[in-house]
Amino acid sequence: MTPPKPPKTGPRHAPHWKTDFSVDWDATDYVSRREFTRFLGLSSAGMAAGTVLIAGLASVGAQPVPEVPPLRLGKVEDFPPGSSSAFEYPQKGQYSLLVRHEDGTFSSYGQKCPHLGCAVYYEPREKVLECPCHEGYFNARTGDVISGPPQRGLSLVKLDIRDGEIWAVGGGGH
């Protein structure tokens, strides 16, 4: 009578790595409800803390908008009615346009067209501001669009007249 053969399963027939580095797969795959809830809680808390940190850094890093100093443009009589004059304002490399209307009043706007950035100029016969690039027209008293492709009006430059002199005191730009 021959002795029974040993079974082919079990630790005796397992590869060496399984016996040398045994892992209880059932135990490692199991995540309890409590562990999962803790994971969700910690993740949410981490994201909330990150949001607060970013908001704090953004508020600390926010720079106040620098105030543009007033710019003297000249004496009122230097600008005859129906004339216009360009001047560098509110920053170096940015230009604005001063218009003196026929009734003696003034208006001023950033010279850059809000469509694609061409320089607008005053057209005294029609009494409008015109952009030559795509025939955009603006009201010379309000800066609003009259016709053409621009979707918004020109940026207003605030003016102040003191002791017979005219000053740009804010606004403009793009």
Ligand code: FES
């Ligand atoms: S850039 Fe002024 S109308 Fe196009």
